[in-house]
Amino acid sequence: MAVNRGCSLIFAGFVGVMGWCATVQGESSLTVEQNKLARMEQSLENRLVELEDVENEMLGYEYKLKRAQESLGQARTHYEQTLKELKAAEREHKQAPSTDTERALNKARHAHSMAERGVDSRNRRVEFIQSTFGDLETRMKSSQASVADIKVRVAQQQVLVDKLVKAMLVQAENQNRAQAKAASERKVVEPEEPVGKPEIPAPSVASLTPAEPVVESPEPAPEMAAPQAPAVDQREIDPELLAYARGEQERLEKVLSELEDEDDSGKQTFRNLSLRPSGGEAIDFEFLGRNQYRLVAPVSAGRQTYKINSWRFRRTIPAEDEGVRYVFIFDARRLSRPRLVMYPEYVLSQLD
Incomplete structure (x- = not known):
């Protein structure tokens, strides 16, 4: 029965050590995956802020484009008006040339030239805003794609973390049951049989002779290793964080x-x-x-x-x-x- 009791103690110790090792390993894996999840959530927050900024900037350029198109329309209307006035001044000067008609013709030409420049400048502004707006649309689509991709990764990582947590809970429950079973087996042990008093042999001559003390030679002290410099943090950087x-x-x-x-x-x-x-x-x-x-x-x-x-x-x-x-x-x-x-x-x- 003493053998059975010893086996139970050894088994209980083995279960405890294995459970402790598994728990430590599980906690380490869980910590790593939780850090990955937090990093993904951080990237998602950054991309959402970026997407919001692009959307707000697009709203601003929509307003600018509307105002620029309105200004271009007014400039074109003014251009058409100055063109009519120029043709009328040319006819009057051709029919009855004089100093007044010549002055009016020069004035009409100048007004028409300025109106033409106004149309050109406003047309270039509209084209610039449209180009910028197109670039913002491209950025917005890219940000939306990044947000959608990270959301999928976050969801998948959350599932993995949840599985690890569940596995650790099951493992802890199984370990508790095994320890409880081992403890109950230790309690239900039959009393040991009485052991007889051992016979003491008569002392011999050799045993009465004092033995020479054994002096153990000291082991050579290990050489002191040179102090090492602290290791550089070789942190793995998430590509998404680096791109951001x-x-x-x-x-x-x-x-x-x-x-x-x-x-x-x-x-x-x-x-x-x-x-x-x-x-x-x-x-x-x-x-x-x-x-x-x-x-x-x-x-x-x-x-x-x-x-x-x-x-x-x-x-x-x-x-x-x-x-x-x-x-x-x-x-x-x-x-x-x-x-x-x-x-x-x-x-x-x-x-x-």
Whole structure:
């Protein structure tokens, strides 16, 4: 019976060790997949912000196109009117040439020439707006496709995470049952048979002779290894995040290089602009020009709410980015719908 009891103890220990190993491995896999899910959700939020910005810009260009077409129509009407006046002045000067008719003819020619220039300039403006509007439509379709693709990936990743969570729960339940069974087997054990008192043999001469102490030779101390430098963070960067950061860097450079009035380019809309994370202290933005503001600050993992003056922006930060420095760019060109761009600072090293 003692053998049975020992077997039960060994089995219980084996079950405990195997359960612990499986739990650790399961938790590690779950953490990895949860980080992937959070990164996908972050990419989805970025693309939705980008799509909203493109849609708002298209609305602005729709209004510009409407006004430009109206102006072009008025210019063409004026052109037709000046053409009639020019023909009438030519007839009058041909029938009865005089200083007055010549002056009227020159005036009509000048008015017609200016009207023709007006039509040309307004026609070029309409063509430019239509071209820009077409580019925005292409960007919108691309953003819509990206959003749809990421939504599918997020849904698939969520299913995978849910399966891992369910598997861990089942595994934990099975482990608890196995441990309970082993514990019950330890309790239901018959009492051990009494063991007789062992006979003590008479001491021999050899046993009475004191033995020489055995001195163990000390093992050579291992050589001290040279201190290693801390490993560089070889973080795997999501291609979607890299593409987003590259696009935002290019957008910012383009905005800052646009030709505008010097007075407007250096004019700050806000005297003080600061970002306040959830439960954190306020951090001031740096003004870049063209209503663009920037700061770099560490972030906390999870669902975060960032308050910028009276605006609130919600973002998802993956667990692996806990304490990582992020780049925040606040685009205040459209105060009715300002835009917050943010991505990890370590991505910038991959953009060179």
